[in-house]
Amino acid sequence: MTISAELSHQSRDSGPGAPSAEVQFRAVIEKSLDAVILFGPDGTIRYATPSSARLLGYEAAELDGTDGFEYVHPADRDRVRGALATRLREPDATHTEVYRVRHKDGSWRWLEARAVNLLFEPSVGALVVTYRDVTRQHEAEDALRRSEDQYRRLFEASPHPMWVFDTETLAFLAVNDAAVARYGYTREEFARRTIRDIRPVEDVPALLADLRTPVSPKVWRHRWKDGAVRLVEVTGHDLEYDGRPGRLVLAHDVTDRTRAEAEVRAWKSRYEAAVRATGQILYEWDPSINRLSWGGNSESILGYSEPELPVNLVEWTDLIHPDDRGAFGNEIARCGASKSPFRLEYRVRRKDGAYTTVYDQGHFVPDPNGKLTERVVGFVADVTDRKRLEEQYRQAQKMEAVGQLAGGVAHDFNNLLTVINGYSDIILTMLHAHDPARPMVEAVKRSGDRAADLTRQLLAFGRQQVLQPQVLDLNAVVSDTAQMLRRLIGEDVELVTRPGAPLLLVRADPGQVNQVLMNLAVNARDAMPTGGTLTIETRNEVLGAGTAPDGAEVRPGPYVRLSVTDTGTGMSEDVRRHIFEPFFTTKEQGKGTGLGLATVYGIVKQSGGHIELETALGRGTTFRVYLPGLGGTTADQKPGESSAPKGAEVVLLVEDEPGVRALAELALRKQGYTVLSAASAEEAKALVTRCERTVDLLVTDVVMPGAGGRVLAEWFLATRPSLKVLYMSGYTDDAVVRHGVEAARVNFIQKPFTPSSLSRKVREVLDARSAHTS
Incomplete structure (x- = not known):
């Protein structure tokens, strides 16, 4: 190579023992971690350091003498040629370029090339280029640029308003098209404003306080340019924007959603109130997962809170009375096969262990196309009171039937008895005390009187007797009747009277009140076969509005209470339920008509009163009769009656x-x-x-x-x-x-x-x- 020759020449001129300039230069560049390549003015590679192999994959010998431009990426080649021309024109300048160079494995590497023109340096005579691999840095920068570009496109394309604001000055730094369209301000107008300007004045203190807390989604009130105030859900992210502390904000208008949610809450509240008012339990059953969910009045009906209720059908069936489970299962099978509504009355065990009767009605839920799914929604209603009223109605019907029967025969009976008893009286007045016919006539008279009493009892029981009420003092009635009652109940039963004072007056038929006292006394006597105590007590009492034990409506006001208590055997619950029914008796056949207490019931109801019963086996019985009280505490005195008065009219x-x-x-x-x-x-x-x-x-x-x-x-x-x-x-x-x-x-x-x-x-x-x- 020429440079080697020149360096060798320099080395010889340096004198013995001194290293040549070429040797010195080579020692320097070969120790460099970067690749160093020497180029001729035409771009031919004259020399490459060993580190070039690590950078480009080529050994130095493979590069020596080749055209350096053939390794440069075609897209960068003209730019690199232009840069070489510049270096040749400016020999003293140092230039840096970044471009792609082909690796021996065929891949392209981004290299940073720093070029120094030493063509005129005797010891070098070449264009010296130092290469450093910046592929990773360039890829990272490129990825960053792509990411920024992507986020910029997302920012602009978002259908929801977005902006960046300065967290120190609160000024808008950037806004997207959606913000311009939704809020009504132009970009120039946004640039002159801060985020304070889109908030109602009264919300600004809360905004400033919120800026000092960690970023989290919140709902704020924002004011549009036209003055409209909307509810906006805001999410944010802190970032640096053009060297300034900023926050990127995404704003989602939730006004309509919030209004709809409020309407749903209001509707749900009204619906739940309606469900509570109906006193029902709502349920949904999904057979595919055997899951039951509940709502409504479960606690008032069954005693269970919603979390305590069964979560599947098996657990619910366990609460059903064993005698009703078969009908329940059959109804489920029938409905499942036909997709028809489920309707059934059955008994369910409450939390306190008692059973209550419910009416269960469920329907299959249709899908959006109207086809019935497997899901069932329905309600469970407590019908215990209704069943009780139905039973009372049945009892009333039986009593009405007997009353109608009594009324139907009363006219003929009373006409016949008038003749029988009347002529018996007349005949008796014509017979002397020792007449042999007198006992027979007296027997006829007694039988006629018994028949008349039976007819009166039937009519009284059926509440169809003709009453002739008077203003009465019940204390006086009890006192007048006491001696007769003592003879009636016998010597082994003690009679105790406790008159209340002062006692309100009542309006009733005196004969009927006497009948009530006698019938209750006879019932008490029969409940004390070995003797005991019969207590008759009167007192004033004020009743509030409500329902009497017999199911009748109680008119609020003052009443006089007549209590008849015995210390006898008491009654079982089964007997108590039937005690006022006609012809019901616990006595031996022939020992009672079964009309005594039914007659009492009829008289009390016909007199506008109420009757209640308190009893328990082995603890005696108390009957309480309530008759409406009148003003005043003294009864009208009834004039004395003369015997068979005469006249000439x-x-x-x-x-x-x-x-x-x-x-x-x-x-x-x-x-x-x-x-x-x-x-x-x-x-x-x-x-x-x-x-x-x-x-x-x-x-x-x-x-x-x-x-x-x-x-x-x-x-x-x-x-x-x-x-x-x-x-x-x-x-x-x-x-x-x-x-x-x-x-x-x-x-x-x-x-x-x-x-x-x-x-x-x-x-x-x-x-x-x-x-x-x-």
């Missing part, structure tokens, strides 16, 4: 039943009255027209063929306003009212009556001050 008797008419006529004539007797309203009118005397009293049956008693009375009163009227009937209260007569408001006597009771009632009506009550 003219009485018009109208009765379609011959036997009753004959008896009544006989009884009144025996007391001195003049009696005009007729079988119908038309006959009565004709009779009065022919009669020369003035009629003082009309005694008429209420229900008769043709015109009834009410119509007949109105006909007479139209021309005889001073006429007094007494109605009589063997029909039930409903039938009498339907014929225009309200027994509580008119002069009325209920069949069966005796000759003496009829005579007393006639005298009472004639002696009354008012002309009539019709």
Whole structure:
């Protein structure tokens, strides 16, 4: 090589023992870690250091004498030629270029070339180029450039507003097109503003405080250029932007979403309130994973909170009453096969161990195309109260049926008993004490009285008896009845009375109240076969609105409570449930009619009251009767009754039943009255027209063929306003009212009556001050 020759020449001129300049230069460049290649002015490689092999893969000998440009990437070759020309024109300058050079393995390496023109240096005579491999650095820089370019494109193309702001000055440094479009400001306007300017004034302090905390997603209020305020979810990332501390922000308008979420929450709240109001439990069952999920009123119905409820069908089935599991499984199988709705009543065990009856209704959920899926949604409703009401209704129907039966036969029975008992009384008055027929007539009379009592009990039980209520002091009633009750219950039962004072008055039929006391006393006596204590107590009590134990609605207000307590055997729950049913009895056959307590129930309900029962086996029984209280604490005094009062007035008797008419006529004539007797309203009118005397009293049956008693009375009163009227009937209260007569408001006597009771009632009506009550 020429350079070697020159260096050798220099070395000889240096004198003996001194290294030549070429040797010195070679020693320097061969120790360099970088590759050093010497080029001639035409680009021919004159020399390459051994380190070139590490950089380019070629040994130095392979490079020597070759054209250096053939290793340069074609895309960089012209640029490198131009750089060589520049070096030749500026021999003293040092130039640096970066370009691609082909490695021996065919790959391209990025090299940094630093060139020094030493062509005119005698010891070198070449263009000296030092190479350093910068492939990794260049690739990293290229990747960075690509990443920056990618992020720049993403920044600009984002459909959501994005910007970079200076975290110290809060000024906008860059904004994307979406921010310009959404907020309404131009880029120039953004450049003159800070992030304070897009916030409502009252939110700025919170913004400044937030800048001092770690970056995290938050929802802020932003103000558009047109003044609209929107809810914006903001996420950010701190970065350096053009040498300044900045933060990249992505803003997502969530106003509509937030409003929709609020509407969903409101709807859900209303829905949950509606579910709570219905008292139901909602469920969803996914058979594919056997998963149950719940909502609604589980705690109030079953005692379980939602997390405590079963999570699958097996666990739910375990809560179902064993007797109902078969029906439950069959209904599931039926619905699964037909995709029809699930409907079933069954019993479920509550958290406290008790069973409650529920109604379960579920439906298969359709997919978006309307096809039914396997998922089921439904509700479980507590129907325990409904079942109880249905049972009460069934009991009421049975009681109503017996009442209708009693009412249906009452008229005929009462007419027959009026004749039987009436003539028995008359015959007894005609027989002396030792007459051999007297015991037989007395037996007939006793049987007639028992039949009359049975009819009254049936009517009282069915709440169809004609009541004649009066203002009563229950303490006086209890006191008057006490002696009779002592004889009734026997000597081995102690009777204790505890009258409350002062006690409100009540309005009730005194005979019916006596019947209640006697029936309850008999029931108590029979519950104490070996003796005990019967306590009758009265007191005032105020009841609030609600439901009585018998299911009836309680009208709030003052009541008088009559309690009858025994120390007897008590009742089982099964007996307690049936105790007021007609003909239900725990006594031996022939020992009781089963109407005693049913009659009490009927009387109390017909009197506008309520009755409740407290009992337990071996702990005795208490019946509590509540009757509406009136103002005042003293009862009206009832005038004394005389025995078979006489009279001389003219009485018009109208009765379609011959036997009753004959008896009544006989009884009144025996007391001195003049009696005009007729079988119908038309006959009565004709009779009065022919009669020369003035009629003082009309005694008429209420229900008769043709015109009834009410119509007949109105006909007479139209021309005889001073006429007094007494109605009589063997029909039930409903039938009498339907014929225009309200027994509580008119002069009325209920069949069966005796000759003496009829005579007393006639005298009472004639002696009354008012002309009539019709």
